[in-house]
Amino acid sequence: MPTLIVLNPGAGEIQSVETATGFATTLVAGTGEVPDGVVVDKARGVFYWTNMGVPAGSAPGAALTEKTASFHAANGSLERASLDGSGRTTVLPAGSFVTGKQLVADFAAGKLYFSDREGLRVLRANLDGSELEVLVQNGDHTVPEEQRDILRHCVGVAVDPAGGHLYWTQKGPSKGGAGRIFRAPLAAPADPARRDDIETLWENLPEPIDLYLDLGAGEIYWTDRGARPEGNTFNRAPIPAVGEKGVAPTILASEFREAIGVDRDEATGAFYVTDLGGDIREVDPARGIDRLVATLPGGLTGVAVVR
Template identity: 45%
Template sequence: MWNALLALQVEPGKVLQVSLPDGQVHTLVETAGADPDGIVVDSGTVYWTTMGEPVSDPDTPGEAGKDFSRRNGGIHALDFDSGTRRDVLAPGTITTGKQLTSDGAGTLYWADREGHRVSSVRTDGSGLTDLVVTPATTGIMGECVGVAVDPARGHLYWTHKGPTKGGQGRILRAGLELPAGDIAESRTDIEVLWSGLPEPIDLHLEGDWLYWTDRGAPPSGNTLNRSPVPPAAAQGETPEILADGFREAIGLALDSEAGIAYVSDLGGHLYAVSLPEGPVADETPREIAAPGPLTGLAGLG
């Protein structure tokens, strides 16, 4: 069971450590970079992505007025024991770093939203590889946001959130390895598992279940969802909504031992959601902390 969470505060960019017993919030990294979004802990090191500094339109308030199409995102790391900080990929190597995950064997995977791709790299910064690249002509429909990997089955999952509150979100699957003769821009093994979702964001794979946050329009949006992983060439089942009422749900971390999913939102809240098979039967999200607008989450034992 976890004793703390790492949460990314998007503005100003910080890595926060939240104590689960009492909800106390401490700053682990004061200057995490411009608009951090995805975070994962692997072998004593915390890694996170940054979306980079956007170009803001003063006449358009909020997120809608921010253009993240400049290539100034990166991936960064902090070693817990030594306190050493480094860039895995320096700012400008990627466009817009979104959710980040690991295979537990030295490889990081992330979605690059305005970069229209899902990529991987070794934790030492070597072996940068594009796994999926969607055509620029697809616009917002080709922007990748959430990512999960299943090394045991050799699968990669990712989300296309689609237009804001547009009801055109999708969750897709392909192999972790490119099929022989394929390139990232034209893979032949991509499956669309779910379509017509409100606005799916971050993913988490746990056993035979796929969990995700959705920041779309209620009643199906601003929710925590799950559904069984579909077999090959099959469509996903209708998602089960585990909790709702979030304010732009983004981050997701699941402590299976405790039977709790943690969800963060851009409204600045961090919640605990009891899973149906967990020790506590409670469908109402429990607020842990409210430290400001949050994106990615990761658990600490």
């Protein structure tokens, strides 16, 4: 069975979790800046993660989580380490963006993609952090009224390099039922603040967070931390054709404690979903599996499968 790389900002650690036993070990200690999104580059033997940053006025070393802090300062960053946790390296230094959220990659093209929530953006950079560019810009994060407009906040992200599409979520207010999922061409626009090629695929969702694309099956999956019964769920729907709206999703698992991260074991088809309550669940609808892998002290954000 695979192992997982799990971000645990509540414990200030990045952990490796055995899916067969739930046993957790520390890969990176003292993360300190609320890690949120993670992606594994198996060919190069490394993983990357985004940091949300440290809110102004926070006590040094204080345990910070999504639920206990606000993230309006522009001090987000992106880091890399080997799969054993060694060689921790800064890829994009603190202040390169505001609040780093879900992180995905097109490793064939050497590109990282991630959402910048309070930065109101979706960003792309090379694996070494160079050529940082804005793909979507929902406002000016230096204007407080715009930055605090939660409807503008980008959270989840996914890419379809072959199809040339970028997908992202805007979760809306907490438990607000105003979440949306968008799609746009992957090519960098002339002006990311004035795109006229953005499709709204879903709207009025409880609170969609992280995304996963199964391009072979033509399906999109997402976590949702919104109000029950449609929220705090793991969902699946067909990817809409260009110009079409998404249909109502199928709920594959429910009763999460603020569902956040998701990744898939391509060998078995099983998904692993994390939540802010510290739970990791394995969800495999084809085999009728929905089991608790582990409950870890802290509060979990991103997750990535390693084989």
